[in-house]
Amino acid sequence: QQPVQSPQAVILREGEDAVINCSSSKALYSVHWYRQKHGEAPVFLMILLKGGEQKGHEKISASFNEKKQQSSLYLTASQLSYSGTYFCGTEGTGYALNFGKGTSLLVTP
Amino acid sequence: IAGITQAPTSQILAAGRRMTLRCTQDMRHNAMYWYRQDLGLGLRLIHYSNTAGTTGKGEVPDGYSVSRANTDDFPLTLASAVPSQTSVYFCASSETSERNEQFFGPGTRLTVL
Numbered sequence: 001q002q003p004v005q006s007p008q009a010v011i012l013r014e015g016e017d018a019v020i021n022c023s024s025s026k027a028l029y030s031v032h033w034y035r036q037k038h039g040e041a042p043v044f045l046m047i048l049l050k051g052g053e054q055k056g057h058e059k060i061s062a063s064f065n066e067k068k069q070q071s072s073l074y075l076t077a078s079q080l081s082y083s084g085t086y087f088c089g090t091e092g093t094g095y096a097l098n099f100g101k102g103t104s105l106l107v108t109p
Numbered sequence: 110i111a112g113i114t115q116a117p118t119s120q121i122l123a124a125g126r127r128m129t130l131r132c133t134q135d136m137r138h139n140a141m142y143w144y145r146q147d148l149g150l151g152l153r154l155i156h157y158s159n160t161a162g163t164t165g166k167g168e169v170p171d172g173y174s175v176s177r178a179n180t181d182d183f184p185l186t187l188a189s190a191v192p193s194q195t196s197v198y199f200c201a202s203s204e205t206s207e208r209n210e211q212f213f214g215p216g217t218r219l220t221v222l
Contacts, residue, residue: 002153032211042199042211044210091208093165094165095159095206100151101150102152
């Protein structure tokens with residue numbers, strides 16, 4: 001069952017902030033975030049786990065509200081390199097991920 | 110090889126033909142996945158394997174089959190391709206299935222005419 005992402009698309013100027021949301025109709029134990037640049041494969045950003053633990057490489061912040069079954073990704077002081085499509089993933093059968101439809105982010109100079 | 114590779118890079122296929130997309134990883138990851146990506150629909154899980162010798166169905170498994178005879182390889186087979194299977198296919202792997210980073214291959218662009 002795919003999680004729902006919002007907004008579908010956002011355009012920012014460099015330095016502006018954005019929030020991307022991900023919600024699920026079922027209980028969440030973890031939320032995964034990936035970014036995909038045009039013509040490339042998705043790349044891992046972070047995992048947020050129930051209980052507050054986070055695993056990730058990037059200096060990107062995110063929140064995970066277990067009760068509301070929601071997660072938000074915060075992109076602050078955006079850079080041109082942040083452009084791409086962001087996907088959240090939630091656990092399905094056997095821990096495999098179900099991804100949302102994606103949020104397209106364009107950062108302009 | 111470093112990481113995860115897929116072959117072919119792209120393919121045009123006549124409807125009704127059989128096709129196997131190859132995926133190989135050299136990271137000794139236990140879990141592997143196949144996704145298809147279509148415009149506006151995001152990434153949809155086709156099949157997965159949590160460890161060699163086991164496979165499971167994802168969100169859109171119909172028309173596809175997989176096998177996991179060893180740790181490194183996870184081929185995806187379309188027994189009789191149909192135009193609706195035109196898509197970009199990504200293979201991914203993770204160290205274990207449980208809440209770990211997935212590494213994606215470069216993708217295979219498949220067109221079924």
